[in-house]
Amino acid sequence: MSQEEYRVLVTSNALAKPACERLELAGISLDFTNAAPDEQALLEAVSKGPIHAILLRGNPPITRRLIEAATSLKIIAKHGAGVDSVDLQAARDAGVAVTTAGEAGAGAVAELALSMIMALGRDLPRLTDRMRSGHWDRGGYQGRELASRTLGIIGVGLIGGRLATMAHALGMKVIAARPGGTPRTEGLPVTAVAFEEFLQTADIVSLHCPATPETSGLIDATAIGRMKAGALLINTARGALVDEAAVAAALHSGKLAGAAFDAFSEEPINPENPLLKAPNVILTPHIASQTVAAVERTGLQTADNIIAALLGTETDPAF
Numbered sequence: 001m002s003q004e005e006y007r008v009l010v011t012s013n014a015l016a017k018p019a020c021e022r023l024e025l026a027g028i029s030l031d032f033t034n035a036a037p038d039e040q041a042l043l044e045a046v047s048k049g050p051i052h053a054i055l056l057r058g059n060p061p062i063t064r065r066l067i068e069a070a071t072s073l074k075i076i077a078k079h080g081a082g083v084d085s086v087d088l089q090a091a092r093d094a095g096v097a098v099t100t101a102g103e104a105g106a107g108a109v110a111e112l113a114l115s116m117i118m119a120l121g122r123d124l125p126r127l128t129d130r131m132r133s134g135h136w137d138r139g140g141y142q143g144r145e146l147a148s149r150t151l152g153i154i155g156v157g158l159i160g161g162r163l164a165t166m167a168h169a170l171g172m173k174v175i176a177a178r179p180g181g182t183p184r185t186e187g188l189p190v191t192a193v194a195f196e197e198f199l200q201t202a203d204i205v206s207l208h209c210p211a212t213p214e215t216s217g218l219i220d221a222t223a224i225g226r227m228k229a230g231a232l233l234i235n236t237a238r239g240a241l242v243d244e245a246a247v248a249a250a251l252h253s254g255k256l257a258g259a260a261f262d263a264f265s266e267e268p269i270n271p272e273n274p275l276l277k278a279p280n281v282i283l284t285p286h287i288a289s290q291t292v293a294a295v296e297r298t299g300l301q302t303a304d305n306i307i308a309a310l311l312g313t314e315t316d317p318a319f
């Protein structure tokens with residue numbers, strides 16, 4: 001087979017121009033879907049001819065049925081970090097490599113998480129709402145600095161590790177926990193603690209772990225009940241990690257002083273999601289890694305993963 005015959009299915013209607021050029025220069029053609037394809041749309045796409053790679057943008061369902069239908073498939077290359085929409089066992093059974101490009105966007109995600117921490121930590125959403133309602137709190141208001149507060153991170157990988165370094169530079173104490181295990185904190189300004197101690201100690205909890213059966217619903221009403229009164233919750237990871245109704249209830253009661261979410265249980269967000277009506281909350285539409293530079297870096301890293309798999313050079317599968 002000549003290089004010109006390799007085809008990549010991009011699960012989106014767009015890809016950064018440098019990534020497209022790199023793939024095309026390698027003799028690899030690109031087929032694009034709509035912006036949010038479902039399983040049926042993907043099945044129709046692979047039925048039109050051999051597909052050798054899936055460039056996975058967003059989180060469309062890469063099911064066993066789809067993997068088995070794409071008989072020429074060599075690699076599923078995620079344009080980002082999370083692969084919870086991929087049937088990993090089906091990929092293993094079919095001998096299909098699954099790779100990620102999380103490192104390329106890790107700095108951007110950590111930066112957004114820190115921005116959320118700073119905004120909530122200095123009461124910006126609440127103070128903005130009060131000013132819009134005609135209040136001027138200059139006389140009686142006193143806030144708290146981030147320095148000396150304790151940031152708790154679940155998931156000290158590429159993103160969580162960067163956030164830990166940023167927070168430490170601001171004078172924060174950083175702790176980490178891994179439910180059912182011990183987090184790897186070598187080389188990071190982080191203290192590992194048990195999950196129970198983590199919940200009771202952290203002033204701010206930031207989630208950066210993948211969605212797995214073990215982490216689904218990790219922050220539920222019980223976990224929130226064990227957190228410090230007035231704690232803040234940040235989720236730039238996956239919506240499945242959190243019981244959103246429990247968080248909304250804790251915001252209304254004041255148990256949580258604030259929360260920020262960039263990922264939700266249903267995306268686009270359901271208009272009935274209780275977080276939309278909760279006080280002192282920041283909500284963004286899963287854009288943590290969507291900076292100009294990060295999108296380009298991620299596209300190029302994903303392209304390189306595909307080229308390595310299809311052209312016979314060494315590939316480093318993530319799963």
